[in-house]
Amino acid sequence: MGNLSKISMAAALGVGTFLLAGCGSSAGASNTLLGQVKSTHQLIIAESAFAPQDYQNPQTKQWTGYDVDILRGFAKSLGAKLKIDALPFSSSIQAVADKRADITIDIYKTANRAKVLSFSRPMLNYDDAIAVNSQSPGVTQDSVSALKGKTIAVVTGSAEVPEAQAVPGANVTQYGSVAESFLALSEGRVAADFQPDTDIAWAKRQNPSLHIKILGAVPASISPPIQSLRGYFGVPKGSYSQSFLNKLNAYLKTIAENGTEQKILDKYGMTSPVFLKGISSAPNS
Structure with missing residues (x-):
């Protein structure tokens, strides 16, 4: 975004205004992100309309894109469904940091973003x-x-x-x-x-x-x-998200290795091997 694919961080993050407890997806039966997703059976993604990462099909009005397909499959592996929270990109990182949404679309990993988000393993190469x-x-x-x-x-x-x-x-x-x-x-x-x-x-x-x-x-x-031109999924920072990240990292590594991710990319015309070169062997974030 993409889209790393990807910052005036003061504008994009609103540093100093985080509402870190008792709001959005952090409220509920579990005190971890994984427990929350499993108990509510939904994974909330902060969507920003960056085709082909994530966008609304003009005919069906349904959200689609390779990020959506990947995260929909991951949600299914947790017994959950993907829920879309459509936001401008400049607001999406804040929403996840505040725990009003569970996960970002894939974005570039930067030092400023790492102050408020925890990151998955890389899932795609960009340029x-x-x-x-x-x-x-x-x-x-x-x-x-x-x-x-x-x-x-x-x-x-x-x-x-x-x-x-x-x-x-x-x-x-x-x-x-x-x-x-x-x-x-x-x-x-x-x-x-x-x-x-x-x-x-x-x-x-x-x-x-x-x-x-x-x-x-x-x-x-x-x-x-x-x-640094790789896409990562971002989740709320800290131990709250660690067990969720462990599951997500295992899932991303599997689909990169078994060809599932390439099949998803093929749907959007991204057939070049450059997009996944070195991704399956990359270390976890």
Whole structure:
């Protein structure tokens, strides 16, 4: 998000305003997340509409996406069903930290996020890319010098925010969703858009009328190291979530090893082996 796929942490986390007890999914018969999920038979995911990670099917209005499919299968293994709590991404991490939701969509693991969340083992590899208008590109090279002084779109609360802010003189314009940022790019209102490559490819596949294309990778000098460009699920921090994390990590390792996760990714056009390269052998977070 994705989407690592992925931050002005003060805005995204609202540090200092956590309601750590007696609210949301922490209330009930159990004092652990695993016990809560098993007793209520539901796993609450903070959804943020980052296709193909998680989005509403326009025909059925049902939530789908590879994160949804993975977590739906995990919920089933616990005798539970997935419940969707649809939130802007900038609010979703706060909701999980507050225990109003049980788990995030897959996100990048950062030091600031680790202050308020515990993370699963990695479940996917990502790569941040620069999207431009396919008919009239406002940027023609994937370099910092070419991006200098340009208007760059990002999603509020995402890891791409500090990447764009690192471009000298850039006018960083933040949007509430990936779809909004792509529309701005397609209409020529921004010169470039920093997003995970999965999101750019998916948007173009779903809506060929969008005038967007991948120019290249976000320059290494302003993007995180490649080992940090992996997706993780986040849960409330602390011992409350540990037994749940043990179950989740075992599940994620199994589906990465037995081909189940690749079959899920295939449904969304993510057939390249790069997405799961090294994931099954990665250490637990």
